[in-house]
Amino acid sequence: MFRAPSAPIGGGEPLPQRVLLVENSRAYTQLVAGAIREKLGLPVTVAATLAEARELLQARDDWFMALTCLVLADADRDGVLDFFLARGLPTVVVSGVYDEALRQQVLRRHIVDYVLKSTPGSIDYLVWLVQRLERNRRIAALVVDDSRSARTHAAALLGMWGFRVVEAADGEAGLAALEADPAIRLAVVDQEMPGMKGVEFTRRLRTRHARDHLAIIGLSGTQNASLIPQFLKSGANDFLHKPFSREEFFCRVSQNIDQLELIGTLQDLATRDFLTGLPNRRCFLQQSEELLPAMQQGAAVTAALIDIDHFKRINDTWGHEAGDHALRALAGVISRHVEEDHLAARFGGEEFCLLVPGLSESAASDYFERLRRAVQELRVEIPGSQVTLQMTVSIGVYRSDDAGASLSRLLGEADRRLYLAKAGGRNRVNSDGQATAPTGRPLALACAGESAPPLPVSARG
The missing domain is CATH 3.40.50.2300 (Response regulator)
Structure with missing residues (x-):
């Protein structure tokens, strides 16, 4: 699936995250451990002695790094350094006393850094250092x-x-x-x-x-x-x-x-929509203009606009937080549905957009019908409430094998067909540009007394 340019550098397979803090000052451990947990979300385990540290390291295998002082009841400075260096665990020494000779001695060994407790901003520096080391692994x-x-x-x-x-x-x-x-x-x-x-x-x-x-x-x-x-x-x-x-x-x-x-x-x-994590409209338009000519080389391109049915009713009935959950849930369905060479984005409000190369007419209809069904089967739990949302979407689909078709034309026709899907009763895919009633018959033949489509949103206790 296409994604907006991403930065923070990172991603990949899960890596060990736990930090071992070896320190005999309870007040200092609370400050450091609390800052790392709050700002980085990393788990921190505290040991007051080298013996406790040994037991902890043997009991788990998810250690990422260690922060240690050099004054412990059961080990001298060399003993502390030798202990961590022998285990190959990235280690930062935190000292309460400035000693240039000691600092040089420590840094000559395979120790990541030597940090003074009393330095202004030392805790902020330690938090930054832990974050930097955690990210460097990727x-x-x-x-x-x-x-x-x-x-x-x-x-x-x-x-x-x-x-x-x-x-x-x-x-x-x-x-x-x-x-x-x-x-x-x-x-x-x-x-x-x-x-x-x-x-x-x-x-x-x-x-x-x-x-x-x-x-x-x-x-x-x-x-x-x-x-x-x-x-x-x-x-x-x-x-x-x-x-x-x-x-x-x-x-x-x-x-x-x-x-x-x-x-x-x-x-x-x-470039990325802050709520759903999908590329935003600006990014989609820019990337589509750049990639469309390559997509059209020897292949048809299908554009689609997707709109949540009765979205205002969700916001008005259960609040905008419920609407946000609905948007994120739909974005998740779309993300799982699309493939690597497809472009997907939140186009604005409750509307999403897709650009898909290489589909035949029947494959395009099936592709978006499966997406529609996946949304209809979705159940969205609203945290802190007894509400479970069900929603449906209307989808306008336009497929073109014209290598000269512009993005404006593709999206314009998809938008027209989205309107027809809405007018035809919602919760449907319109891919042929024909107007139909909820029963599937042409609109001109629809019975005036037909009941309205059911609400696409329900709440269950």
């Missing part, structure tokens, strides 16, 4: 560097922060890796490579991948001042001099990924 990062040691170092840092890392020893291999793996959203590129320099690689990469899809960070060990603008003007998002500190590297990487997600969120707000 993102692939590419490291392009001909130096094996430099490449391995950058890859190890990215892997520690949750990214799935792809390595390439030169520009050609890097371009091939990006084509093969659409999950790559970050490229870390060295300048000094044989054959294709980093700036040229960046230039070629940017012609294929826009800034809202891929972040590029340039690297170089030279002090050439002109290299930074060369990278940036060629399409890089950022630049780092070698050697870099791991903290600076992490901050630059995270900032660029955050920006990608922000761009994606803004795109979602502009």
Whole structure:
């Protein structure tokens, strides 16, 4: 099914979500655990000792990461660090005392970060850090560097922060890796490579991948001042001099990924209907105009407009919240019904729109009749009430095998047939443009005394 541009980067198979918080201060654990649960919706389990942490880790297998202090009743600093490093669990150290020597000692090991409790905004930073690490697991990062040691170092840092890392020893291999793996959203590129320099690689990469899809960070060990603008003007998002500190590297990487997600969120707000999650009218029209010519190559295209029958009655009788539930339920039926190459959207109000390529006349009629029946069989429970909604839809369908048919013509004819479906008694599909009465007879032959169609909405206690 076609979907609006999406950003927050993520999705995919469910991953472990539970956070282990090892801390002997009850007040601090309440603050940190409460913030993570409230803002991120992630489960947090607290342990006050290393022994408790050991029992918890053995009892479950859904751990995602650990936040730990270094002052525990049953372990010293090295014991705490060794415990978590031996288990390969991403670990953040939270300390109440600033000690630069200790900080350097901790960061030389495979520890994600060292955070001071007393720093203003430390809890907000921890929440952001947990969220960043959780999301990184769904993102692939590419490291392009001909130096094996430099490449391995950058890859190890990215892997520690949750990214799935792809390595390439030169520009050609890097371009091939990006084509093969659409999950790559970050490229870390060295300048000094044989054959294709980093700036040229960046230039070629940017012609294929826009800034809202891929972040590029340039690297170089030279002090050439002109290299930074060369990278940036060629399409890089950022630049780092070698050697870099791991903290600076992490901050630059995270900032660029955050920006990608922000761009994606803004795109979602502009293109996706906030209530149903389907693409909105603007997005549908834009995508349809772009994709329609390809759809029409050797195949018929079917346009359909779908309208909930007596929708105002739902809002007037049970309130707008019930109407919202009805709209979301219909959007869910449509989402399950359509296929990957179909375009579907909320067109406005209680009206939805579909554009489907490749259906024969009989297949188009069957396709939308099955959709109509699926809606009629739907039962929508309204939370906090004893109301169960039943609803029906009217559907206007227009199929054209004219390769020159415009989107305006397709939608205009579908809209006319939707009107006929409504006039013919609702809860029906009109695909032939003929006006019929609820009995299926032409409107001119309908009996004046025929009863009105039953209400499409009912409430059950």
